[in-house]
Amino acid sequence: MTTTYAVLSEGLEKHYGDVHALRGLDLAVAEGAVCGVLGPNGAGKSTAVRLLTTLTSPDAGSARVAGHDVVREAAAVRAAIGVTGQSTSIDGELSGRQNLRLFARLLRFRGPAGRTRADELLERFGLTEAADRPARTYSGGMRRRLDLAAGLLTRPQVLFLDEPTTGLDPHSRNQIWEAVRELAGRGTTVLLTTQYLEEADQLADDIVLIDRGRAAHRGTPAELKSLIGGYAEVVVAHESALRAAAAVLDRLTGAEPTLDHEHRTIGVVASDPTLTLPRIVRELDAAGVPVIDASLRPPTLDEAFLRLTGRGDVRAPKEPAA
Amino acid sequence: MSATTLVHEQNPAPVTGSLAADGPAMVGRHLQKIKAAPGVLVLTQTMPITMLLFFGYVFGSALAVPGQEYRSFLVPGLLAATAANGLMTGMFQAAQDCDRGVMDRFRTLPMSRAAVPLGSTVAEVLTTAVGMIPLMLVGLAAGWRIEGGPGAALGAYGLLLLFRFATSWAGYWLGLLIRNEEAAGQLGSATFILPLLSSAYIPTDNMPGWLRTVAEWNPISALASATRDLFGNAAPAAGAAWPVAHPVAGTLAWSAVLLAVFVPLTVRRYARGTD
Numbered sequence: 001m002t003t004t005y006a007v008l009s010e011g012l013e014k015h016y017g018d019v020h021a022l023r024g025l026d027l028a029v030a031e032g033a034v035c036g037v038l039g040p041n042g043a044g045k046s047t048a049v050r051l052l053t054t055l056t057s058p059d060a061g062s063a064r065v066a067g068h069d070v071v072r073e074a075a076a077v078r079a080a081i082g083v084t085g086q087s088t089s090i091d092g093e094l095s096g097r098q099n100l101r102l103f104a105r106l107l108r109f110r111g112p113a114g115r116t117r118a119d120e121l122l123e124r125f126g127l128t129e130a131a132d133r134p135a136r137t138y139s140g141g142m143r144r145r146l147d148l149a150a151g152l153l154t155r156p157q158v159l160f161l162d163e164p165t166t167g168l169d170p171h172s173r174n175q176i177w178e179a180v181r182e183l184a185g186r187g188t189t190v191l192l193t194t195q196y197l198e199e200a201d202q203l204a205d206d207i208v209l210i211d212r213g214r215a216a217h218r219g220t221p222a223e224l225k226s227l228i229g230g231y232a233e234v235v236v237a238h239e240s241a242l243r244a245a246a247a248v249l250d251r252l253t254g255a256e257p258t259l260d261h262e263h264r265t266i267g268v269v270a271s272d273p274t275l276t277l278p279r280i281v282r283e284l285d286a287a288g289v290p291v292i293d294a295s296l297r298p299p300t301l302d303e304a305f306l307r308l309t310g311r312g313d314v315r316a317p318k319e320p321a322a
Numbered sequence: 323m324s325a326t327t328l329v330h331e332q333n334p335a336p337v338t339g340s341l342a343a344d345g346p347a348m349v350g351r352h353l354q355k356i357k358a359a360p361g362v363l364v365l366t367q368t369m370p371i372t373m374l375l376f377f378g379y380v381f382g383s384a385l386a387v388p389g390q391e392y393r394s395f396l397v398p399g400l401l402a403a404t405a406a407n408g409l410m411t412g413m414f415q416a417a418q419d420c421d422r423g424v425m426d427r428f429r430t431l432p433m434s435r436a437a438v439p440l441g442s443t444v445a446e447v448l449t450t451a452v453g454m455i456p457l458m459l460v461g462l463a464a465g466w467r468i469e470g471g472p473g474a475a476l477g478a479y480g481l482l483l484l485f486r487f488a489t490s491w492a493g494y495w496l497g498l499l500i501r502n503e504e505a506a507g508q509l510g511s512a513t514f515i516l517p518l519l520s521s522a523y524i525p526t527d528n529m530p531g532w533l534r535t536v537a538e539w540n541p542i543s544a545l546a547s548a549t550r551d552l553f554g555n556a557a558p559a560a561g562a563a564w565p566v567a568h569p570v571a572g573t574l575a576w577s578a579v580l581l582a583v584f585v586p587l588t589v590r591r592y593a594r595g596t597d
């Protein structure tokens with residue numbers, strides 16, 4: 001059986017003046033999958049979404065969304081997608097309800113169907129109370145939820161979410177995550193960009209790590225995590241115990257620990273996903289190391305990038321002065 | 323229940339953009355915005371009324387023409403200047419929608435590519451049709467009169483709205499180029515100079531030759547002269563440039579040129595995207 005791709009791009013390139021936002025991006029998202037496009041600010045995530053949602057056209061390369069070419073069949077692409085995120089917005093002068101009714105009208109809901117659908121979504125996203133206030137008075141989280149609702153009036157074949165939770169409070173973030181999971185569970189293809197490793201891990205079936213306009217790595221969240229692993233940090237009671245602790249951690253992780261004598265702290269990359277914090281503590285305890293604090297945390301996006309791209313500086317290259 | 327809410331079950335037939343359906347929806351959007359903040363509309367009408375009182379009574383008293391006569395000359399000019407303001411408001415609307423991201427939302431929808439600018443420019447015409455009434459009422463109180471027939475008066479009104487429509491398209495195109503709300507606002511406030519370089523407030527007869535030529539080829543002059551002519555306030559100036567000497571035909575021609583140039587430019591610019 002051949003896989004049908006809801007999003008397929010080859011060699012996408014886009015530059016703005018001297019700034020190369022995309023340098024040959026290949027993407028393949030299977031129908032019904034949730035693909036997380038992960039990368040730091042300026043990696044090209046939003047440009048990729050703008051190209052795939054017909055907001056701008058590529059300088060080179062091609063892309064198909066829901067089976068339609070994004071340049072030659074842009075109208076068919078628009079009829080098949082929902083878009084939410086950084087580059088699109090709702091009308092701040094209109095109320096939440098007016099916004100959704102307007103978009104419903106543009107999507108050819110007939111008679112009272114648009115009103116009903118708008119009210120359903122307002123209810124679903126906890127916006128009923130604020131429904132008749134101008135959207136410019138909404139909090140960031142409310143705006144983002146309204147924006148997502150606008151993308152879900154019809155049932156899009158492919159939903160694009162461009163950094164849907166950046167800067168949001170945990171409550172709003174959870175509401176959006178919940179909605180994405182529900183949509184994915186019901187077969188909608190989702191392409192999601194994010195700066196948060198955790199978000200990609202929580203939602204995506206596949207992750208594409210993009211760096212400087214190219215896919216630097218792709219795989220499932222589990223594959224990515226096993227590649228990146230975690231970071232274990234142990235604080236001991238006296239400096240003299242550091243050496244013994246280092247020997248244990250070296251044996252457990254196979255990696256060379258870093259010692260910080262001043263803070264009596266020892267850190268090590270733990271790439272084995274089966275290694276747990278209790279086991280680390282037990283082994284240290286068995287070796288007679290006086291542990292006073294220990295942690296095993298997932299790597300930050302910066303650490304993940306460092307490990308997968310071999311490059312510490314994850315920030316985008318500075319734009320040349322115009 | 324929540325799952326059925328989130329995912330719309332009746333998967334509708336793919337939408338194809340249609341100007342007949344999308345255009346009225348977009349006009350409705352602008353009218354809703356005005357309804358939500360009617361103060362803006364009142365504020366835009368305050369300016370020409372202030373100018374009528376200021377020019378008509380303060381400057382008018384120092385002009386050679388008697389005050390009463392000048393105010394009859396001034397009211398049609400202010401109406402023409404108001405119509406020309408479509409340039410400023412069209413520009414601001416487009417830049418604001420680009421800046422705030424809602425333009426891109428429309429551009430991801432399967433809409434007609436002409437519906438967004440058409441919605442804005444038609445809404446401009448509708449609000450101007452209502453917005454000119456307070457100015458005319460104050461004008462009547464200040465001594466201005468409709469001295470021609472009702473048909474001609476309606477013609478003047480129609481010409482003013484046509485010109486508003488045409489300048490709104492030109493403004494919209496500029497706004498799509500500027501894309502920045504603040505910059506559009508600043509450039510917009512500079513457009514007040516355009517009616518000053520026309521016969522809107524001052525007759526062109528006594529201007530130095532070169533300035534007179536510039537002023538008479540300013541489309542606002544043709545409209546101001548046509549409005550005066552049709553309201554029966556003043557006949558077209560003798561020996562003026564063609565658009566002013568034949569102001570009704572001149573205004574129609576200017577509007578046609580503006581529309582022929584800026585409608586395609588705007589629609590193409592909108593469809594092509596803004597980056």
